[in-house]
Amino acid sequence: MMANRFLAAAATLVLMSALPAHAFQLDARYTDADGDMVADIPTDPAQLVDPETLIFAYTPVEDPSVYIDVWAEFLDHLSSVTGKPVEFFPVQSNAAQYEALRAGRLHIAGVNTGGNPIAVACLGFRPFAMMAREDGTFGYEMEIITHPNSGITEIGDLAGRQLAFTSETSNSGFKAPQALLESEFAMVAGTDYTPAFSGAHDNSILGVANADYDAAAVANSVLKRMIARDVVSADALTTIYTSATFPTTGYGVAHNLTPELQDSIAEAFFSFDWAGTALEAEFAAQGESKFVPITFAADWAVVRQIDAAMGVEYTCN
CATH class of the missing domain: 3.40.190.10 (Periplasmic binding protein-like II)
Known part of the structure; x- marks a missing residue:
């Protein structure tokens, strides 16, 4: 994956930093039995949720109102694939997005590059997709x-x-x-x-x-x-x-959605046809035209290395 090409630069940051490095780990509320560095889906049916309406939020990097129309066609597709209504949640800040994830009010999100480790460690976020160019490159x-x-x-x-x-x-x-x-x-x-x-x-x-x-x-x-x-x-x-x-914005889901729902959400991302949509028009400047699968362990390695160089600790409340 592309992240492997970044590791040399990130390692330099770690070696040159005088700050202590801290190993990445999930909050005690989550388990990681398969070792993929993200929260496992609960095995207890009582801990799973299957919302009547899905709530989606894009990372709050710009005026959220701009993106309601940009994402409309994708959210219609997401609704069709999952069989559930989908609402766009225009978050105003990273903190607001994190709080909505923590409280269970947000089910699907695009979390910014630097925020992914926090969301994964503290909020049970399971990133699985990223926007990419036609040739599969991204970033x-x-x-x-x-x-x-x-x-x-x-x-x-x-x-x-x-x-x-x-x-x-x-x-x-x-x-x-x-x-x-x-x-x-x-x-x-x-x-x-x-x-x-x-x-x-x-x-x-x-x-x-x-x-x-x-x-x-x-x-x-x-x-x-x-x-x-x-x-x-x-x-x-x-x-x-x-x-x-x-790596750019990582798209993922709350860890406690039912496995079937998580699978159908992923299917919606990877089956969406960007051609002629507002999403294609908005991200054409970056050459992005599809979603591709990613893993937090591999594709966010460089970001975790930078956090380690800066002595970042993920203190989850």
Whole structure:
């Protein structure tokens, strides 16, 4: 899988970090008898749920209202395959998505790259799919962007300036850039540059374009979509750093859905025909045109390595 190509870079981060590494493990509420690093489906029928209506949420990287129509045709297909009504839940933040998963109010979700380990470890999330290009390749890069009049032309110019992150759970919006800046350029947040938090990738991108931030670390998948929709002009931004490729949003289900329902949900993802749909139009800027199977153990290895380099512990409440 593609994640194997990232391991050398991730290992470098681990070796160069002075922070302690912590082994990934699931919260005590879950079991992993098959060793695949995700929560097992309960064997006790009393612990299984078979909701009358399925609730789906896309990762809250941009204005959720934009995505109600984007996902409509897919959700109709999902409803047809599962035989259940499906509702789109427009979450406003990663925290809101996690809380809905924890409380059992959310059954199917697209969880952002950096949030997948948290959702898997603490919320019983079982990721199984990712968007991919026609040739089966997938992923995105973290870019550090600035505006043309900032006077910033290379990473060293960030010294003494403000760098916007998105949220502390984001891979490309916080964890990867902070680790890479420290390991590759010996630049420490709060010492060599001033961190700020915008809350979302679109906020960071628009903030840089409007010169509210000197620079920002963002997922270029979001950047490409915003440029394609004319939300922001490519001329308003300059990229000074591009990372190696990371896995993108992972799609999965709550662990305690019945096995039959989990199978039918997966079938819906892999049988959906993107041609001519709003989903195809929205993600065309990234070249994505289908869902492909993934595993958390293999495809999120690089993300777990970055978390380990940063000393991240998944404290589940």
